[in-house]
Amino acid sequence: MTWGKDVEESEAADQLTAFVDAGGTFIDTADIYTGGQSERIVGRLLRTAIRREDVILATKVGHTPEGNRPFDTSRRHLLASLEASLRRLQVDHIDLWQLHVYDPGTPAEETLAAADAAVAAGKVRYIGVxxxxxxxxATYATWQRAGQAMGRCPIVSTGAEYSLLNRRVEADLLPAADDCGASAIAWSPLGRGVLTAKYRNGVPSDSRAALPHMAPYVEPYFDERSRGVVESVCTAAEGLGVSPLAVALSWVRDQPNVAATTVGPRTASQLGDILAAENVVLPREIREALHDASAAPLH
Incomplete structure (x- = not known):
C-alpha cells in the first residue's frame, strides 16, 4: 500500500526477493495505492527481482479518488481500469482481481458481468471482493453461484481488516463468506502495527504513527481497550518466548476460513520479523485467552 511513498523501490525489491525466497507467494496491491505507483513498482520487480510465475498477483479496482463519484464499479470503469492495471503491472493477466468497494450506483449484475468478461478474456483468473x-x-456470491452453469465465476475471497484489535467482521462478514464459499484475506492483522507493542511506551520517531499522513490511520487503536489487548499479547509472548508480533499474526492466520494475512512492512528488518513468525502456532489455551481478552461488542 505504501510502495512508492513510504517505501522506496530499492527497499521494495529487497523485501520482495526475501519474501519469495522464504516461500511467500501472495502479492496484494491496488490500482489506487500511491496513485498507481505501487502497481508500477510491482510490475518492474516482476521483471527484475522475481519470476512472475512464482507468485499469485492480486490487485483491486473500484475506488475513484479523482473522479466525480467516490466509487465506480460500472462495466466502463472496471474494464478500463483493468487495462490500466495490466499496463502498470506489465503482465497479461491478474490472478486475483478484487472489487475493492461496493458501488450502490451500479447494478450488481453489471459489475459482475464485467468481472466475468475479464475472466473470459483471459485477463483475470479469479474474482474477489x-x-x-x-x-x-452474499448478493454478489449468490448471483454468481446461480449463474455458474452460464459461465459466471464464483467469488473466491473477501478482504477485511481483522486483528485482535478489530474483530467486527466476525459479526456478519466472516459467517457470510463461509456460507458463500469464499475465504478471508485479513489485512492489518497486526492492528495497524499497534499489536507489535512498538507503541507500548509512546510513539517512536521512526514509526508509522509518527508520519503525519499515517498517524490518523494508527491512532484509533491507542485507546484503553487496545492497550489492554496489547498487554495480553505481550504476556502471551513472554510466556511462549516469542515476539508480540508473532502472537498477534498467528492468531489471525489460524482463524477459521482465513486464507491469507497481508502485511505492509516498511523495512527489510520488519519483514524478517514477520517471516520469523511463520512457524509459531499458539496453544489452544493461549488462543482462547486472547479471544477472551479481545472480546468486545461487535457493533
Missing part, C-alpha cells in the same frame, strides 16, 4: 458487508458479499 474487498471489505463489503455480509449482505453485499
Amino acid at each position: 474487498g471489505h463489503l458487508t455480509g449482505w453485499q458479499l
Whole structure:
C-alpha cells in the first residue's frame, strides 16, 4: 500500500526477493495505492527481482479518488481500469482481481458481468471482493453461484481488516463468506502495527504513527481497550518466548476460513520479523485467552 511513498523501490525489491525466497507467494496491491505507483513498482520487480510465475498477483479496482463519484464499479470503469492495471503491472493477466468497494450506483449484475468478461478474456483468473458487508458479499456470491452453469465465476475471497484489535467482521462478514464459499484475506492483522507493542511506551520517531499522513490511520487503536489487548499479547509472548508480533499474526492466520494475512512492512528488518513468525502456532489455551481478552461488542 505504501510502495512508492513510504517505501522506496530499492527497499521494495529487497523485501520482495526475501519474501519469495522464504516461500511467500501472495502479492496484494491496488490500482489506487500511491496513485498507481505501487502497481508500477510491482510490475518492474516482476521483471527484475522475481519470476512472475512464482507468485499469485492480486490487485483491486473500484475506488475513484479523482473522479466525480467516490466509487465506480460500472462495466466502463472496471474494464478500463483493468487495462490500466495490466499496463502498470506489465503482465497479461491478474490472478486475483478484487472489487475493492461496493458501488450502490451500479447494478450488481453489471459489475459482475464485467468481472466475468475479464475472466473470459483471459485477463483475470479469479474474482474477489474487498471489505463489503455480509449482505453485499452474499448478493454478489449468490448471483454468481446461480449463474455458474452460464459461465459466471464464483467469488473466491473477501478482504477485511481483522486483528485482535478489530474483530467486527466476525459479526456478519466472516459467517457470510463461509456460507458463500469464499475465504478471508485479513489485512492489518497486526492492528495497524499497534499489536507489535512498538507503541507500548509512546510513539517512536521512526514509526508509522509518527508520519503525519499515517498517524490518523494508527491512532484509533491507542485507546484503553487496545492497550489492554496489547498487554495480553505481550504476556502471551513472554510466556511462549516469542515476539508480540508473532502472537498477534498467528492468531489471525489460524482463524477459521482465513486464507491469507497481508502485511505492509516498511523495512527489510520488519519483514524478517514477520517471516520469523511463520512457524509459531499458539496453544489452544493461549488462543482462547486472547479471544477472551479481545472480546468486545461487535457493533
